[in-house]
Every structure is written in structure tokens, then in C-alpha cells.
Amino acid sequence: MKKSIAVVIFLLLSLASSAQAPFSGQAEISVITCGPYQGEVYSAFGHSAIRVRDPSTGEDLAFNYGTFTFDPAFYINFPRGDLFYKLGVYPYDRFRDAYIAQNRYVHEQVLDLTDEQTQKVRTYLHRNALPENATYRYDYFYNNCATKVRDVFVMLFGDSIRFDGSYIKTDYTIRELTDSYLAEQPWGDLGIDICLGLPMDKKLAPFEYMFLPDYIESGFDHAKLNGRRIVKRKNIVYKSSREPASFSLLHPWIVFNLFLFGAILLCYYDWKKKKLTKWFDAVLFFVVGLAGVLLVLLWTATDHQAAAKNLNLLWAVPFHVVAAVLLFRPRFYTFVAGYFMITGILSWLTLLLWFFLPQDLNVFLILFNIVLGIRGYTISRLLVPGKLVRS
Template identity: 30%
Template sequence: MHASGRTPASVACHRLGRICALLVLLACALLGWAPRAHAGVANAPGANLEVALITYGPGDTYWERFGHDAIELRDTVSGEAVTFNYGVFDFDEEGFLLHFAAGRMHYLMDAAPSDVDQHYYAEVGRSVTRQPLAFTASQAADLRDFLLWNLQPENARYDYDYYANNCATRVRDALDKALGGVLKKQLGARPGGMTYRQQTARLMSQQAWLMLILDVGLGPYADQPLSAWQESFLPMVLQTQIRHVTTNDADGAAHPVVLGEQLLSPNRLVAPPEQAPDLRLPLALAGLVLAALLLITRRFAPTVFAVIATFYLVLAGIVGMALIILWTLTTHHSAWANANLLIFNPLAWLLIATAWRARRGIPSSRFADMLIALQLLAVLIAWLLHLLPGVVQQNQPWLLFAMPCWLALAWCYRKRHING
């Protein structure tokens, strides 16, 4: 859930106004209409342009948890510095919520004076790091020209994807294009440290409820091994990985792309953990507690048993329906082919009536017995999937949660059937 880190609706309108003003200034400069006093980034020769990667640390709001970054162009003669980023979205856009749900979100490129952007992030307590990059004069000029082209209203909008096409990957790709592909070549050959799922859980761990929702909704796509290039969908990873990239000068000698690194503002917020939390034990314990409650209340408080069973079955059906919709009706490919459908699915709703009949001493029907048997078989298949070669969805925490619940329900329904 990558985002720029400002309140989107108001900032989008404010920033779009600044884009228009900046475009007028840049167009004037490019066409030679501006006086010499206004010379700067837009018309400076490449030899006067300094390129830097600016990285902003994670924020407190959920859409800020992945951090943010930008490309800074600085004219060393006039002192003008402009940051270009790809992280603006607008809640007021027509159909925004529908596009969001369907996985067709639209983001915008933005530009602003560097001191304005950096002051904002420093003010809210997020870290700001600046890495000057080794660009030749022609590379810097090419990058500037591309960014100005990309900033034009007809080119600024793009289709956002959480992992494959977000604010950080756009910055990464723009730098790579100007550097002749050295970033992709070198980072693509280097293994990453975590999967999409692990990075998502790590960064969202401070909002546990949202972390769990995202984890249950991610399919096997999120568990593929990543290269450093792919893992650079995170600004902090790109900041780290680009330190190891080298490029050749005119004489063929290799030297680092990063010329230095300056912490402009330290982080004053709670930093995310270095590793993703292991959800297996907490969810296994939660599943065992729920299963124990089902077994105990089934014997001593049948009405309470019916309420608890209904809660679990309704929740399992809702989760399953959401997974089906994500797979079949949206472009959220990270949620496709989700194996959690084997343990959470709408068939659970058909077992709710049986829980309430059991409360009155009415035995379960053969149809209910068949559904329970089918569900237990599905749980077994979900476990057996982990024996297959290749990328397997890492959903063990949810299997450990659901398995004791389904076994407890099967026992409670079967026991009533025998007693009846």
C-alpha cells in the first residue's frame, strides 16, 4: 500500500495547482521567454545539474507505511532544486473508490521545490535522506527532459500497482533509464532479502488488524523469491541497494553510482521492525482457543455454542467471498489463486442453521455432514499443497488457525448426530 505520505484529497488539489504553475515557469524557460534571473533546472546545461535520490521514511498513517522517495534535480549555478515524485492520488477523483476496489487506481506525478517537500516530511517526523548520484552531463540532461515530459498533464497519470508499478518503482525506472540500464542489470542479478508478503507484514505490523487482512488476502504471487530490483518497490530498499551499484566512466573505470549520503532529517517516529512478525504461533493459539470454546460451550452452554459457531462461520464465508471477488472481478493479481479459499469460503454459511438446530437437540442433516467432510478434505488439500515444488503460498498461520476450528465443529456436529 504505497503512497506519498500526505493527506491525499487536499494535497492532490494543492499540488496539481503547483504543477500548473511550475509547468508555466518551465515552459517559459524552455522556450527562452524567461529572463536570465529565472534560469534554473528547466534550462540549465547538463553539466550544471546535480541528480540525487531523496528517500522519506515510513509515516504513521497506513498509506505512509511503505515510505516514499523522489528524484531531486539541482541547478548548481542558480541553486534552484526541484523534487519529482510519483506519489499523488486523489480521493475526490470520480470513481476513486470503485477503481481502488477493482485494482485500477490512478496515481499522478508531481513536482515541487525541494525545500518545501523536505520541510513537510521533517516536520511530521519522517526521516529524509539525500543521496547524490554520479550522472554525466548528458545523462542528467536526459533525465531532466524525461521528467519534464512526464510532468505534463497528459503524461502525469499512471495505473498504480502496489508491488510492480508504484511511486518507488517509477523513480527507480526513471533513474535506470537515464543510466542506461545499469540499475536493472545489477540489481536484477542480486537476490532480495524478503518476499512481498514479508515486507508487507513487516511494514504494516503496527496496524495489526490491517496486517492480518492483507496477509489473508495475498495469494502465491506474494511469496515468490524476489531480486533486489523487484524488492526495490520499497523506497528504503532502493536507498540501500543503490549504494552497491557501479557505473563506468568515459575511461571504462567502474565507480559507485552513489557519491555520498546525507541524513537531512532523522526519524522521530516508531520505526518498523527489521523482520516480519511470525504469525504462526499467535494464530495457532487463537484457533485453539476458539476451538476449545466451541467444545466447552457445546456441552455446557448450547446457545453460546451456536453464537460462537455462527460468528466463525459468518466470518469464514465473508473472507471466502472477498477472496473470490478479488480473484475473479479485480486486477489485484497479488490476490489471485489464493489457497485460503480452501479453508475460508461461502459454503460455511450453509452450516449456520445446523449450529442452531444442535442447540435444540436436533441432529445434523446428511447434507451438513457432507459439507463438514468436504471442508475437512479441503483443509487437508491446503496442507498437502505445501509439498508441491515451486512457489507455494505461505498460508501456514491461517491453516493453523482454521484447522482446530473446523475439527471442533466437525466433532460437535457429529456428537449431536450420534446422541440424537
């Protein structure tokens, strides 16, 4: 705590004197890239920061655009899309050691800047770190802790800085790039794929790849300032050791295969006994319907731009909530049977068109959609007045 207070005091004092006391010839600005950590979904993409160092004055700070206040307001703002992050400032050694402790690589790109350019970046960062300037509206892909690092230099140097994206030979979408970082977190990947819609399937220009820290690093490797390569030298501060990939019996493939197998057995039992297991279908379709309600709200009632036009609504139909309740109302059996016949047909059509849809739906959900299809058909055939007396 005392060290943090000291950093704030230093910032204020250095800002006040920055106009009169330019950097020494030893001063340096660096871009810091930290590797991914699979302990959390948000840390699986790595991290970026800017280091400001001047050995002659002892200044050595990490400017980190990835900090936020985790308080009750966060839980309210997150669903609404009102995500506000801020620029935090830490002693560089403390920042560095926190990532090393998690076995995350740390790379430093020391930039080839003149004293005047160095001072310009330093002054901007110090001003941006003041409480009245530090907070910014966060966007997962277009205004995050990585893009803010890039945009500092774009804003300060304009057309003088050029990021040459010709080294990128792929034409990935946002979703494809995101998926590549979540191979070890299939449930997190599944959740993102369900909640975020068609904007995630936009093909990215090379400049837009830089929403990821790895591409910030490679972007600066291929950048020029006033026609000169901007990276003067590169330091491998810490090289992470390789860790074995974890395995869990709760992997989505295993869970959904078991769920499908159980649903097939239940269908066989229901057809054999001519008796619908309504509690199972009520829970299944009520939960799926609630998921659909959530997707509609994310699309229409929040500022989550990436959640718009979500084709997961082909299977997560909000009306399932009502249909699940009506399963227990015999006077609605005819209507509900017709509804679930349409549900079954929609599920099978979705499966047939799965790999042709403009939105890349998560492959794990194929098995889940099979369950919805067979249960929808089973309900439509067994939930008929005169044939189904009890459940």
C-alpha cells in the first residue's frame, strides 16, 4: 500500500516537472508483452503494458491499461456492457514479478525513440494516469488493454508510425482468433461462443489482429516510425517453462456425449412405456429458453456490440420457457405437441445447415442440438390427448 502511494506521489511530482526536466539520454520506452495464463478465461489471451525507464532518475514504471475495480457495481455494469477499465501504474519490478510468478513469459521491446519522442510518450502516460483521465470504456476487441498500448503511439505520432501487416498471411475472424487461445478452456470458449453473435465472425484486417497482446508484439516488430524500425532491441525477460495440458472428465465432449446417450435411453424408455418423462423435458427446455432470453437481452438491452445478431437463437428459443410450463397443462397438449414438432424440425434444420451458417456455432453444441431434436419429436408424438394419460 505504501509503495502504491509512493508511485502516485511520484507521478504527480514528475508530471509537474516534466516540461522543465526532459529525459536523460539513458531514458527508454518499452512495450511489454506477457504470456497467457490458463487459470482464468480473461488471462488466457496474455497482456500488454508500456514501460517507462530512466536510470538517471530511478524512474521505472509499468503503465497497465488492464486494471478495474472489482466491486458490487462491476456485477451491475458487466451484464449491461458498461465495462470501465483504467490505466494503472506500478513499479516495473512488481508488475514483472507478478507475471513470472504465474510462469508467464515476459518480453520487452525497447523502442528506438528520440529524446523528444520519449518525453512525449512519458508526458502523455503520466497525464493519462491521473484519476480524472485514467478510466476508459472497455471493449473486448476494439478498446482493450492491448489496443490501448498500440493507440498511444498511433495518437501521438499519427501517420509517422506505420504497422506493416503483410507478415500476416491468414484471414481469421475474431472468433477464430479467440478460439485459438482457449483450447485449454473449452467451457470458457463455449460460453463465449454462445453469448457473442455475428460480429465475432468478422474477417479481420491485420491491424485489427492487434486486439491480442501477441499481435501487439509482432505488430511492433514490423512497425516503422518515420521510416525507421521502431523496435531498437528485444529482451526476453523471462521464458516460461512448458506445462502439460490438463485433462478433465468434465470436458464438454464427454459431458455432452453422456447427455446425448442418456437422452437416447430416455427416449427409448418413453416410447416403450408410452409415457413421457415430462420433468426432464420441462427442465431441459425451460433452461434452454432462459438461455435464449439472456441472448435476446444481451443483443437488445445492453451495449455488448459483439452480442448482436446471435444465431444461437436458432436452438436457444426464448419461447421454450412458456412451452416448458405448458407441458403440465393438459388443455394445451395439442398446441404444445405442435410446438415441439416445429422445435424438432428446427433443430434438425439447424444441424443440416450448421457448417453453412454465417456464424460459427460451437461444435460441442451439435450433440446438444441432437438432444433437442429427438426430445422435441418425442414430445410431439407422445403428448397427445387420449394417448398420454399421466406422466
